[in-house]
Amino acid sequence: MKTIQLPINGNDIQKLRVGDEVQISGHMVTARDMAHRYMTDQWPDWLVPLLRDGAIYHCGPVVSQNNGVYAALSAGPTTSIREEPYAHRVIARYGPRLLIGKGGMGDKTLEAMRQHGAVYIHATGGAASVIAKSIVHIHAVHMLAEFGAPEAFWELEVENFTGVVTMDAHGGSLHRTVREASQKQLFALLGDT
Amino acid sequence: MPPSFKDTFVELLRRASTQLPQDVTTALREGHAAEIQGSPASNALETILENISLSRRNSTPLCQDTGTNIWHVYHPRTICKTAIEEIIREATAEACQRSYLRANAVDPITNLNTGNNLGQRFPVISFYEWRSSAIRAAVMLKGGGCENVSCQYALPYEPIHAGRDLEGVRRVVLDGVFNAQGRGCAPGIIGVGVGGDRITGMIEAKHQLWRELGDENENPLLSKLEKRLYSECNQLGIGPMGYGGKTTVLGVKVGAIHRVPASYFVSISYMCWASRRACVTIAPSGKLTYHKRVPRYFGCNTPNCKGPSH
Ligand code: SF4
Numbered sequence: 001m002k003t004i005q006l007p008i009n010g011n012d013i014q015k016l017r018v019g020d021e022v023q024i025s026g027h028m029v030t031a032r033d034m035a036h037r038y039m040t041d042q043w044p045d046w047l048v049p050l051l052r053d054g055a056i057y058h059c060g061p062v063v064s065q066n067n068g069v070y071a072a073l074s075a076g077p078t079t080s081i082r083e084e085p086y087a088h089r090v091i092a093r094y095g096p097r098l099l100i101g102k103g104g105m106g107d108k109t110l111e112a113m114r115q116h117g118a119v120y121i122h123a124t125g126g127a128a129s130v131i132a133k134s135i136v137h138i139h140a141v142h143m144l145a146e147f148g149a150p151e152a153f154w155e156l157e158v159e160n161f162t163g164v165v166t167m168d169a170h171g172g173s174l175h176r177t178v179r180e181a182s183q184k185q186l187f188a189l190l191g192d193t
Numbered sequence: 194m195p196p197s198f199k200d201t202f203v204e205l206l207r208r209a210s211t212q213l214p215q216d217v218t219t220a221l222r223e224g225h226a227a228e229i230q231g232s233p234a235s236n237a238l239e240t241i242l243e244n245i246s247l248s249r250r251n252s253t254p255l256c257q258d259t260g261t262n263i264w265h266v267y268h269p270r271t272i273c274k275t276a277i278e279e280i281i282r283e284a285t286a287e288a289c290q291r292s293y294l295r296a297n298a299v300d301p302i303t304n305l306n307t308g309n310n311l312g313q314r315f316p317v318i319s320f321y322e323w324r325s326s327a328i329r330a331a332v333m334l335k336g337g338g339c340e341n342v343s344c345q346y347a348l349p350y351e352p353i354h355a356g357r358d359l360e361g362v363r364r365v366v367l368d369g370v371f372n373a374q375g376r377g378c379a380p381g382i383i384g385v386g387v388g389g390d391r392i393t394g395m396i397e398a399k400h401q402l403w404r405e406l407g408d409e410n411e412n413p414l415l416s417k418l419e420k421r422l423y424s425e426c427n428q429l430g431i432g433p434m435g436y437g438g439k440t441t442v443l444g445v446k447v448g449a450i451h452r453v454p455a456s457y458f459v460s461i462s463y464m465c466w467a468s469r470r471a472c473v474t475i476a477p478s479g480k481l482t483y484h485k486r487v488p489r490y491f492g493c494n495t496p497n498c499k500g501p502s503h
Contacts, residue, residue, distance in 0.1 A: 081376065103338070126244070
């Protein structure tokens, strides 16, 4: 198990490899479909300091509010591939070092990660209560009224958030490896009828 | 005094969202035992199992995506369906307010979230009249991630030489599970509807997801196909979350309904490991029974069928 303290610099990112299990602590920001469109349509400057050397978490949490204090009750990852059309531009412009989600991403993102020094971390899909436990504080929320709770930018403080590096800054992708191996199996199963 | 219908439905939603059915939990445990200890696959299943106990203990949603809520309501002919529908909608909004459900209803034209989990045909409610004087309500939470990898094939499907027979069905199901990789939060449960049209075939596929994992198909040919597909899907090596591993699916359930001569659809409904379903029966006296397992009953056509005993 490797530990990551956010913010993280480009050198430390190079040390992470596909298959590494990691525990992340620090500041991260959620962003999903509407947020990605907004980031690449409007290029908001206010996000740059929040994301540079930081983490984007693909997540639409269930959040409770008590006397103005937010708490994450259930906050697992959402499918990342939907952000494939935007992620490479987001990486280039905002400089996040970690993209966190589930299901992995495609070649464009992989290439942008290689160029700019970033990795993709896979969290356990559906393990939302366990993950919520690692969110120790919610600093702020942005665009809540505009996007609705699942799609807003939630600024989270996390402690020991666990995941697996499935795409690294050296062009490695576990998703590609598993896909290729399972395709061989598929062909074998279809060949023998 | 028995609790109001609304309170009962809020409680049903709480259970559905926070308590995973026992058969699914057991299958996940078996999957965990099969994986190599310390591998990402094994650790992912461990986290999932921990998540299941934690969610139950704290009454928090198993997954933040509380999905499309699919309701089946069985009712005597004397009941007013509009009233039940209204109560279900009130209960849904309340469950959302209490954070058992996420506000999940989004207008596709404006992209605005309604904020209370209610929308057009949202939740989805089907009514079935039966001869019992009790009311039974079952609800399934179907996540969006796994819905996105669900698919439909029209046979013949040439790319993998799938013809119009059960061998063709087998081929496209394997192809569908391969294409899904880990993206539907594998290990998944595969509901298959053979025949029908593009709508009824998918409804049949979704109906299959109500079945218990250990449930044996009454049709011997389909039963054989289910077992073979279960074993073969798990040979694909996709594994939990697509990390690679032995546990790609927890079950494959196949139903068949009549088709027109021109069409042969195979509809595949992928359900993530968070296969959330719950069921309650309300007796005329107001007595409530929360079922451990969802009894099978889908507008059964058997003559003289008495419904609940079925
Ligand atoms: S596919 Fe299921 S487990 Fe995965 S995020 Fe969606 S609802 Fe949750």
